[in-house]
Amino acid sequence: MTHWLIAPVILPAMLAPFIILAARYHIGIQRVFSITGVLTLIAIAGGLAWNTSDGTIMLYQLGDWAAPFGIVLVGDRLSTMMVLLTVVLALFVLIYAISSGWDGRGRHFHALFQFQLMGILGAFLTGDLFNLFVFFEVLLIASYGLMIHSGGTTRLRAGVQYVLFNLIGSTLFLFALGAIYAETGTLNMADLANRVQLITPDETVGIRVAAVLLILVFAIKAALVPLHFWLPSSYAEAPAPVAALFAIMTKVGAYAIIRVYTMIFPPDLAVTSGLHDVWLLPAALISLAIGMTGVLAAKRLDRLVAFSIIGSMGMVLVSIALFSPVGIAAALYYIVHSTLAGAALFLIADLVRSSRANLDLTPQPPVAGATLTAGLFFAGAIAMAGLPPLSGFLGKLLVLDAAYGTDLMVWIWVIVLVSSLISIVGFARAGSILFWKAKSVAAPEGAIPAPVPATMSYVAVGGLIALLAAHTIFAGQVHSYTTAVAAQLFDPEPYISTVVDTPGKLSKPSTEDH
Amino acid sequence: MELLLASAIGIMTAAGIYLVLRLRTFPVILGISLLTYAVNVFLFTSGRVAVGAPPVLRDDITVYTDPLPQALVLTAIVISFGMTAVVVMIGLGAFLGSDDDHVDDCPDVPQDPPEGTS
Numbered sequence: 001m002t003h004w005l006i007a008p009v010i011l012p013a014m015l016a017p018f019i020i021l022a023a024r025y026h027i028g029i030q031r032v033f034s035i036t037g038v039l040t041l042i043a044i045a046g047g048l049a050w051n052t053s054d055g056t057i058m059l060y061q062l063g064d065w066a067a068p069f070g071i072v073l074v075g076d077r078l079s080t081m082m083v084l085l086t087v088v089l090a091l092f093v094l095i096y097a098i099s100s101g102w103d104g105r106g107r108h109f110h111a112l113f114q115f116q117l118m119g120i121l122g123a124f125l126t127g128d129l130f131n132l133f134v135f136f137e138v139l140l141i142a143s144y145g146l147m148i149h150s151g152g153t154t155r156l157r158a159g160v161q162y163v164l165f166n167l168i169g170s171t172l173f174l175f176a177l178g179a180i181y182a183e184t185g186t187l188n189m190a191d192l193a194n195r196v197q198l199i200t201p202d203e204t205v206g207i208r209v210a211a212v213l214l215i216l217v218f219a220i221k222a223a224l225v226p227l228h229f230w231l232p233s234s235y236a237e238a239p240a241p242v243a244a245l246f247a248i249m250t251k252v253g254a255y256a257i258i259r260v261y262t263m264i265f266p267p268d269l270a271v272t273s274g275l276h277d278v279w280l281l282p283a284a285l286i287s288l289a290i291g292m293t294g295v296l297a298a299k300r301l302d303r304l305v306a307f308s309i310i311g312s313m314g315m316v317l318v319s320i321a322l323f324s325p326v327g328i329a330a331a332l333y334y335i336v337h338s339t340l341a342g343a344a345l346f347l348i349a350d351l352v353r354s355s356r357a358n359l360d361l362t363p364q365p366p367v368a369g370a371t372l373t374a375g376l377f378f379a380g381a382i383a384m385a386g387l388p389p390l391s392g393f394l395g396k397l398l399v400l401d402a403a404y405g406t407d408l409m410v411w412i413w414v415i416v417l418v419s420s421l422i423s424i425v426g427f428a429r430a431g432s433i434l435f436w437k438a439k440s441v442a443a444p445e446g447a448i449p450a451p452v453p454a455t456m457s458y459v460a461v462g463g464l465i466a467l468l469a470a471h472t473i474f475a476g477q478v479h480s481y482t483t484a485v486a487a488q489l490f491d492p493e494p495y496i497s498t499v500v501d502t503p504g505k506l507s508k509p510s511t512e513d514h
Numbered sequence: 515m516e517l518l519l520a521s522a523i524g525i526m527t528a529a530g531i532y533l534v535l536r537l538r539t540f541p542v543i544l545g546i547s548l549l550t551y552a553v554n555v556f557l558f559t560s561g562r563v564a565v566g567a568p569p570v571l572r573d574d575i576t577v578y579t580d581p582l583p584q585a586l587v588l589t590a591i592v593i594s595f596g597m598t599a600v601v602v603m604i605g606l607g608a609f610l611g612s613d614d615d616h617v618d619d620c621p622d623v624p625q626d627p628p629e630g631t632s
Contacts (some may be wrong), residue, residue, distance in 0.1 A: 079630040122612060130586060137593050153611035160539060160608050163601045167546050168534060170597070174590055181583065182560035341603055 004051075005060040005075050006272045007044045008083055008121040011037060014072050016114035031098050036108040038094055040089040041117070049080040051483070055488060057498040059127075066504035067127075073128035076495055077485040078332075082124045082255055085336055087247050088467070089343055090117055092460045097241035099456030100354070105150035105239075112149070115142035116245065120262055123252050125241035127499055129180065129187045132256065133173050136221075140166050143249065146242040147234060158237035165230035168381040169220040176213035182194050182209045192264045193492060196271065204271045211272045215280065218260070221253025224280075224317055225287040228310050233296070235309065236302035240350030243302075244343035250313050251335050258320055258328060263496075267323040281321035281408060285415045288314030292419035296426035301352060301359040305345045306431055308384050311423060312338035318412060319399045325486040330398035334484035337391040341383040344464035348377050351457060352434060355450030361430055361435040365444070369452040374435040376458070378463045381427035386420050391472040396420065398479065517561050526552035539605040539615040543598065550594035557587045 015037045023029040051057055058075035061067070074211075075083075094113065096102075103109040119139025126132050139210070148159040181187055183206040184195045199207055223231040231250075235243045265272040291311025298304035316338060319331035353359050355368040367373060379390070386392035396416060403412040443449070471478060490497075526548050533545025561580030569581040611614040 130589075134589065136594075137597075139594070141600070144604070148604060150608075151607075153608065156604060156608035156611055160601065160605045162543055163597070163604055164534075164539075164546065164617060167594075167597055167601060168549070170593070171546070171549045171553050174550075174557060177586070178560040178583075179552065179555040181557075181586070182562075 002058070003060070004048060004195050005058050005073050005125065006062075008041055008048070008087075008125065009073070009118055010120035011041060011044070012114040012121070015461035016111045016118070019111045019114065020108060023474060027104050030110040031103070034094060034113060035091075035098070037114060038091050038117075040086060041121075042084075042091060042489050045080065045087045045469055048075055049077075049084045051075075052077050053484075054081045055484070055494075057495050059498050059502055061504045064504045066400070066506050067499045067502065068186050068188045069506050070504065071131050072127040072188065072499055074075045074123060074190075074499060077481075077488050078255070078258065079124045081332070081485060082251070083121050085168040085251075085339060086117070086120050086124070089248055089339060089464075090245065091242045092463050092467075093244045093343060093347075095463070096244070096350075096460035097459055099369075099454040099460065100199060100241070100350065101240050102150070102241050102350075108145065109149055112145040113245070115139075116146060117466045118142075118250060121128045124255060126202075127189050129189060129192070130177055133170070133177060136173065136252075137170060139249065139252070143242075143246065145226075145240045146245070147226065149239050149242060153249070155248055158233040162230055162234035164233045165220070169217055172220075173212055173217040176210050176217060179206055179210035179213065183210065186497065189263060190492075190496040192497050193493050194500070196264055196269070199271065207271055211275060214260060215257065215275060218253045218256045218411045219280075219283070221250065222249050222257065222317060223253070223287070223310050223313050224283050224489065225310070225314070226283075226288075228287065232303050232306040235306040235346075236300065237291050238344050238500075240353070243306075243346040247309065247339050247342035247346065247446065249318075250309060251339055254313065254331070255322060258319070258331070258489065263325070264493045266492075270484075273358060276321050276323050277407070281318065284314050284321050284416060285408075285411060286314070287311070288318060288416055289408070290314075290417050292423040292426070295423045296429070298426070299361055301349045301361060301434065302346070303341065304361075304426065305349055308345065308423065308427075309338075309342045311419065312342060312384065315396070315399060315416070316418070319402055322402055322406060324402065325483070326402040327399075328486035328489060329479065329483040330402045333391075333398055333479055333484055335473075336478070337383070337468065340464050340471065341390075341392060344376070344380045344461055344468070345384060347457075347461045348373065348380055351376070351461065352454050354453050361433050363433060363441045363442050365447075366435075366438040370435060370438065372458060373453075374431070375451060376461050376465060377435070379468075380461075381431060383465075383468050385423045385427050386456035387424065389472065391449070391468055391475065394472060394475045418513060515563055519555060519563065523552050523559075525532055526555070535600050537616055537618060539609065539617055542617055543601055543605065544602070547594075547598055550590070552600075553614050554590055554594075556592060557583050559583075 019030050019033055052075050060073040063069045108246050116139055119135050119142055122135035126135055147162055148155055181442045186192055220227045288311055289309050291314050294307030295304055298307055316331050316334050318326045352367050356364055383390040383392045386396040403409050518568035521605055530545045532547035533541045565581040567579040568578045569579050569584055
């Protein structure tokens with residue numbers, strides 16, 4: 001049994017206390033360790049993704065306890081792909097946080113950043129529902145600290161809302177887990193997949209309640225309308241690098257929906273029939289419409305980006321809610337795209353903010369380094385709105401193609417296309433006010449011009465845009481890989497048998513040691 | 515016993531939801547605490563209620579209660595305890611900063627000066 005699978009959880013978990021205890025007052029040492037840690041994680045995640053790309057299921061039994069009794073970590077194509085996406089995003093976010101000086105505006109940024117990574121990576125790798133809850137809590141605790149990093153009253157107020165909303169979400173998660181355990185007597189995902197099939201049709205009340213509660217919890221994380229109210233304030237008020245990292249947190253919710261509702265409650269299961277097409281799909285369509293309308297209606301750039309995140313999550317969930325291999329493949333392609341595009345836009349909003357009094361969409365004197373910032377905003381907005389030539393366009397095409405011929409095809413096509421148009425108008429309006437109208441406003445007399453943002457900040461944002469370009473150029477390869485991921489998800493038998501049948505302690509009842 | 519547990523869970527959940535829907539921070543935090551108590555008892559009963567039975571397997575014991583929910587409850591208690599402390603601290607900071615403890619958005623709160631420039 002290889003131990004590499006637990007490295008993405010262990011490494012940040014060791015690094016964060018080290019940064020707090022040994023490098024508490026030395027921001028330089030913290031930066032070196034943080035960057036080195038993330039680079040190592042990229043190497044490990046690349047290795048794991050390579051190892052599972054041929055369809056291998058990696059299994060790690062903690063303490064060598066066999067599956068239903070012990071906690072397992074499982075790496076398949078989906079989880080290693082999400083792990084790789086997270087750590088690559090973390091690298092660029094970290095470069096930006098360091099070069100813009102955000103990490104020095106409060107205490108313990110790097111330690112909390114590593115704990116946040118530990119929670120996210122653990123949530124992607126775990127094969128146990130209660131362990132998923134624990135990793136959700138780890139990433140949430142770290143995100144509470146990061147969210148209010150460097151303080152300020154408006155940020156603290158937004159932080160209170162964010163924490164309270166997520167505490168209620170965690171409570172719901174525990175209710176769902178209690179209901180599942182009471183019905184099945186296990187919380188291991190693979191074991192659950194086997195046992196849920198055995199429930200007779202007239203005894204499904206408890207498990208149906210649990211399935212609905214669980215999708216509510218994941219929908220809160222994925223900011224699905226009407227459970228999205230926590231997102232705009234908290235993402236807009238969070239420090240920019242933190243908001244950029246949070247772009248992956250909504251995807252944790254999407255990942256959990258894909259994982260649980262392809263394996264434990266598959267689409268053809270009678271117990272949960274109607275959950276996907278009657279509830280999830282319309283809610284996702286409404287999220288898409290509301291998010292993109294919010295892009296047009298927003299009065300501040302940071303809220304505009306936050307609403308575009310809601311819209312893009314709507315798009316992801318529309319594609320997921322089709323629950324076909326084509327739909328999941330398109331959703332995964334779009335998840336990679338929207339994570340990178342959303343993070344880039346939050347960082348660009350911070351580039352604008354660094355030399356403006358506020359982010360209100362009103363004409364104000366030009367920002368420092370306006371040409372380059374405007375160029376990056378242009379690219380980021382094209383990507384997020386889904387115009388050619390960047391990957392948002394291809395992602396949208398894949399979603400539309402996946403929806404072709406389904407029952408709600410007309411609705412999906414109309415809402416996707418109209419909301420794209422609305423978001424184009426919204427982004428065009430924001431860009432022209434921020435960068436073009438600024439030319440007609442003279443800077444006040446005697447104003448000291450703000451310094452141009454550091455070169456490495458532009459490198460970080462440019463790197464994210466370059467990844468989007470690569471995501472477009474290699475769209476064929478990426479899409480064939482996400483198709484392979486979806487194929488593996490819809491054939492969960494190898495996953496289940498690997499988890500349940502791998503021997504470990506307690507796998508056979510022994511008479512001498514109890 | 516079942517009736518006592520079920521009504522305790524129900525009453526605590528109802529009171530918790532009522533308090534969570536209030537507009538000020540303090541009742542909301544109390545409501546979340548009540549909800550976490552309710553969920554702890556709920557998790558405790560998810561392994562079936564067995565009165566007076568030990569939670570461990572030994573050679574001479576035939577009646578025992580499921581130990582796993584007890585471990586789950588322990589984890590849940592620790593996490594909710596820590597989270598409540600965190601939200602009290604953040605809520606206190608927000609209240610002291612703005613002299614207002616509403617949890618909803620108030621449009622008239624003054625903007626902070628841009629970071630890094632002041």
